[in-house]
Every structure is written in structure tokens, then in C-alpha cells.
Amino acid sequence: MRELIIQGNDANQRIDKFLMKYINQAPKGFIYKMLRKKRIKYNNKKAQGNEILQVGDKIQLYLSDETIIQFQQNTLLQLSPVPKTFQVIYEDKNILVCNKPSGLLTHPDHPNQTNTLLHQVIYYLYQKQEYIPEKEQGFVPGVCNRLDRNTSGLIIIGKNLLTLQEINALLKQQKIHRYYMAIVKGKLYHDGKLTGFYSKNRNQNKGQVYLKPSKKSKPIETLYHPLQVGADCTLLEVQLVTGRTHQIRVHLSSIDHPIGGDPKYGDQQWNQYLYQQYKVSNQLLHAYKIKFPSTSGHLYYLSEKEIVSSPPTIFQQIIS
Secondary structure, eight states: OOOEETTTTTTTHHHHHHHHHHTTTTTHHHHHHHTTTTOEEETEEESSOOOOOTTTTEEEOOSOOOHHHTTTOOOGGGGGGOOOOOOOEOOOOSEEEEEOOTTTSSSOOSSTOOHEEEEEHHHHHHHHSSOOGOOSSSOOOOEESOOTTOEEEEEESSSSHHHHHHHHHHTTTOOEEEEEEEEEEEEOOSOEEEEEEEEEEEEEEEEEEEEOTTTEEEEEEEEEEEEEEEESSSEEEEEESSTTTTTTHHHHHTTTTTTTTTTTOOHHHHHHHHHHHOOOSSSSEEEEEEEOOOOOOGGGGTTTEEEEEOOOOOHHHHHO
């Protein structure tokens, strides 16, 4: 029998959610089966799985050490030394806001990847002794908002569970405002509001916007504001209202103002010109500003705070 004592980064979540992190390779069905068979107990009583954990609570696992080890991913694998290519824009005891360079994945998309933003951040916090896996019971610092591989800009990292929960809730409620800079084909002189209904082709990993809803579509909304108009392109400030996959890219493409360098939704002839003239090989899209709402919660000190990151210098070279 193994007994776990709930710590700060384990509390304020359901038992089943905690167990899915602690034995993160175990199938959900296995965890619920062990709960039903009373092989997992909560404070020495039968656990239902939906109890909310508090600091000091105890969970008893009536499982062999071999079974537990079998179902635990070795988090030390994520601590292999990796070069730090992100820039720290803002940091405190709860959050890290970093500038992700274009070309770097936010999360690993297969188990063998060892150099993503998440790997770099975990190793960075480990070096600072702000994340010590031996003292945790499944918690790992996490990314709150993700960016496409070839989009640069601001990403929020939660250093503890309470922060992750609060930031994710604010994002889900659309209370954290996210702004991007993009260089698009053609000239736009006035502010715009784009709406529609979004669906994703999972086989092609490609989104599409429709005027009318369908059974699987979701509402989509994007705002834009021209910052500077060039000879054949416009520098836009774009605000995400909803947050669908490739939202800004597909929405601007749908009004015939695709983002420069975008291989999936862009104008291939213009992309070729941008590559020949400026060596642009990815979409000219940068997540440049995050604005927090007024809040009285755990992150009260971030109320109405704005965090800004300048776009890559190539943006000004092209628009000028």
C-alpha cells in the first residue's frame, strides 16, 4: 500500500484528475475500476472519484509498487538539458510569460521529442529550483495558451496548480485579451470585425470558415485594426475573441487578406516573393500583447496588467 499526502500543487482538484496525473500512463478505465473495487481510498474511506482534494488529505493506493511504476511516466526525461531559446518577458512566483520564437513547438506532438517550449521551460524552472519533480506527486508546470509552431510571441506558463486553474478559467471565459500583429496581403484602412462558423478538417489539420452554422461548426470572432499600410500589404493588430485552431490565419484568408508567408492559408505567389526578397519562410504572425482583466482572485496583483513583446524586426522591414 502506498499513501499519498496532498500538497499545495495537488489540492483543489478532483481525486480522479489527480490520479490521472500521478499515474499518468494508466487508462482512465483502470483508475475508475480501482475506485469501484475500493483499491483506492480517500482518508481511509471509499473514494468516489469526485471529491475535491484539500491540503493534508490522504489517498491510499492498494496497488503494488510494480503497477504504480508501470503507469508512471518518468518526468526526469523532461529535464534533459536543452538550450533556452525563449525570452523571459515577465516572471513572478506564479507565472512566467515568455516570448516563443518561430519554429519552436509549444508542446511535444510525439513522445520522442525532447526540445519544445515546454521542455525548455521545465528545465529552466528546474535549474532555478522552482520546480523539483521529486517533491511533486504528478504536477508539472504547464502552458496556458499555445501558439502554432511557426507563430512567435507571448505564452503564459503556470508555475503551480492554482495559477494554472485560474489562468485557464480566465481564458475560457474570454477575459484575458490576446492581441497579435500580422502582415497581410493588400490594403486595409478601417477596423473590422469578422464572424462566422468554424470547422476543422482533422485529416488535413486545416480550418475553414462558413457563413452559416452546421452540426459540427463553432462560432468564431476576430477583430482587427490597421496599424500601418504599406505598398502592397498592411500591418494589423488582431484580437482573438474566440480561440480556434489557426483562427487568425483562416479568418483573414477568408476575406482575401492572407497572412504573408503562411504555407497553409496564404497566397503562394506572394509567399514566394516574400521568401526571395526577405527570406520569409513562416507566417508573419506574432502574439505581441496580453491584457489581464480586473480580478480579485489568487492573481489579483495582475489586474489590468498589460504584457507586451515586440515583433521580429522583419515585420518593420517589410511594411516599410
